[in-house]
Amino acid sequence: MEVIHAKATGQGLRHLLIGGQAVNAYGEPRATLDVDLLIPVDERGDWKQLLVEEGFRCCHEADHFAQFSPPYGVSWRLDLMLVGADTFSRLWQDSTTRPALGIQARVPSIEHLIALKLHALRHGPCDRADKDFADIVTLARVADLDPESPAVREVFLRHGNPELHERLRRALGNRA
Template sequence: MPEADLIELFAKPLAELGIPYLITGSVAATLYGEPRATHDIDLVVTLRSQDAGRIERAFPASRFYVPPEEVIELEARRSERGHFNIIHTESGLKADVFLAGRDALHAWAFENARSYAISGFRASVAPPEYVIVRKLEFYREGRSEKHLRDIRSMLAVSGAELDREALLDWIRRRNLGAEWAEAERGVE
């Protein structure tokens, strides 16, 4: 299972060092919806600029490409949209690391995280409402249909379990009504 490999390679080292993280993106969408192939994992991480060296400890240069500590520090100083990649050099598998910053949606996701037993440890996974909102944002930015497919799959499989009030509140706050209507049109 490629998702288990991604979780083992990228989420487990963060957990072992006590770095707060959430699994999100297509890997999380697969947990709440139907499986689909992916070669990367999206993680939201809480990291202060002075903690950038912890990333290098979690992902040693002998096995991973990690941006220079200065780059991670710069990204961690952003109040929003901080981002960097980590690549497992042997397999080419990649983690897109998004930094929580001061974004209220990220804070809400950490407060409402789910825990799943995956790859021999308890993995922290973003709540489905967060995953949907972020996929709507990514859809708005790039118009990639894969985001709508993931959302529709999540609605079909886990729709009854969603906190609709929280979901619709975040959709309103992020001005994603048009994208949400488009996603809902394709749900059977």
């Protein structure tokens, strides 16, 4: 990841570490076999070129997602999640730099990571639901979020649904 991060940074390609590695960056380790990066959709071509030059092969591509299999000797797959420039700018503005994968990675705020995980729960494959929800609970605990707060409820209603909010309340214990 060090080489990709250095080359991307050198080319002015901004990226945010998301997914399981971002959860790990907040100090709560969990096993993950891939690296997930959030990038602006208009930089897709530049990212694809960079990754292919580093030996990665694009094995799945959709409007807002691209998955790359690693070259020989690299043990992790790389997934790109693509978002509009305005969304990326909002997440970038609230991001922090944290040590992860041998680099100083830009990582979205915990609140934004939770919103991304809620989006994944609503639109992603069902076989990941338990892992994504566990990540949400972990992040909420790390940030000592109050599940009863209007701000937390708003995030869940906007990006998830009332049932997920209720599951979080039960997982963290009702503080009321």
